Amino acid sequence: xxxxxxxxxxxxxxxxxxxxxxARVQGRSGIALEFGLxxxxxxxxxxxxxxxxxxxVFDRQVAAHPDCIPPDDRLYLGDLFETLPRAxxxxxxxxxxxxxxxxxxxxxxxxxxxxxAAPMVADLLAPGGVVVSDQPLDGVDxxxxxxxxxxxxxxxxxxxERV
Numbered sequence: 001x002x003x004x005x006x007x008x009x010x011x012x013x014x015x016x017x018x019x020x021x022x023a024r025v026q027g028r029s030g031i032a033l034e035f036g037l038x039x040x041x042x043x044x045x046x047x048x049x050x051x052x053x054x055x056x057v058f059d060r061q062v063a064a065h066p067d068c069i070p071p072d073d074r075l076y077l078g079d080l081f082e083t084l085p086r087a088x089x090x091x092x093x094x095x096x097x098x099x100x101x102x103x104x105x106x107x108x109x110x111x112x113x114x115x116x117a118a119p120m121v122a123d124l125l126a127p128g129g130v131v132v133s134d135q136p137l138d139g140v141d142x143x144x145x146x147x148x149x150x151x152x153x154x155x156x157x158x159x160x161e162r163v
Contacts, residue, residue, distance in 0.1 A: 013148075013156040014101075014132075015045065020149040021097050021130040021159065022049040030096035030126050031056055035080070035117070040068020042099060056091065058083055080113075084120040095124045100133040111135050118142065125162040133158045 037059040076083035103110035114135035122142035143160035
């Protein structure tokens with residue numbers, strides 16, 4: 001498979017899983033969280049599928065398309081492990097959906113980073129909150145795996161519920 005085909009499949013899986021997560025939280029009150037703004041594509045998609053819901057974004061720096069930059073009061077900028085405690089104090093456990101896309105390009109490093117952040121992310125989620133992650137969070141006590149949407153290959157993206 002070419003790298004282009006692999007990327008397209010990854011993006012299709014990401015979109016399908018985000019859409020599934022949004023459907024799971026429909027009708028529930030609470031905020032959404034985007035970890036890893038990047039160029040803003042998934043943030044923009046979350047705005048489209050979660051109309052009217054506040055979305056808070058975490059990233060080291062803003063490098064997104066100008067149309068995909070969140071308002072300053074919904075942006076936690078800087079090191080994740082410095083911004084997460086501040087967000088917990090500000091937001092508490094009010095999130096019903098979180099999207100973690102904080103990979104570094106190195107698989108082992110990305111898994112370790114996600115697992116280190118997971119307990120702090122869990123503190124921001126309400127019970128039953130849904131997490132879409134680019135990395136596995138298996139073994140993190142706060143999360144229970146959910147079935148992936150039809151057509152999404154296991155291991156391409158991960159879906160969890162806050163227990």
